[in-house]
Amino acid sequence: MGETCPFGTDVQRYWDKRFEYFLRFNDGIKIDKEGLYSVTPEKIALEIAEHTKGDVIVVAFGGVGGNAIAFARTGKKVYCIELDEDRKSFIEHNAKVYGVDDLIHTIQGDFFAKASTVSAKTVFLDPPWGGPSYKESGSFKLNNFSPDGTKILDYAFLNFDEVVLMVPTIFDFSEIEKFDKQYDLQDNVINGEIISQTIYFS
């Protein structure tokens, strides 16, 4: 029997993967329920960091720092925005666990208010998918992101040269044709299973 999830049985399946999310989970990683079901697994976050060209990255939706830490581990400077005050402090703490806190500057607040206050050419976007039940709709549209994905991308294309967006496997790609941008696609694979995809707009 595995350890019981402290955040409820409905997210036990995420808790069981905590060492996939953070290899160093037992070195004192701090997380909450939303952080747990939202975090990008360490292996995937590192692959995304290696595939991203810029040296200075705005992580728009910080969570508990899964992506921010990986970007910093590949030597990039990170401005990490997170709306929730608790999770913002978890990012700072978790960055220390990985020894990369000197490369991550956290900002508490709304992406649309804060992103233009920093000087960076690249933005990484992993906006909320609406909780663990996101798959029930069968197909995922830009307006299933919260905030709305169209608003996020419009803002991102206006303020950044390199835009990287993580999407669920059920994402409807016809949705991004309206932006008329070229892009590369990366499958995010864990144990032979595609768990999400990353879009690199150029």
Ligand code: SAH
């Ligand atoms: N990739 C992250 C998880 C992101 S979860 C990781 O690996 O840890 C999405 C996060 O976006 C949540 O923590 C939520 O609080 C935050 N968020 C939601 N709306 C936001 C906004 N308008 N501005 C900044 N952060 C926001």
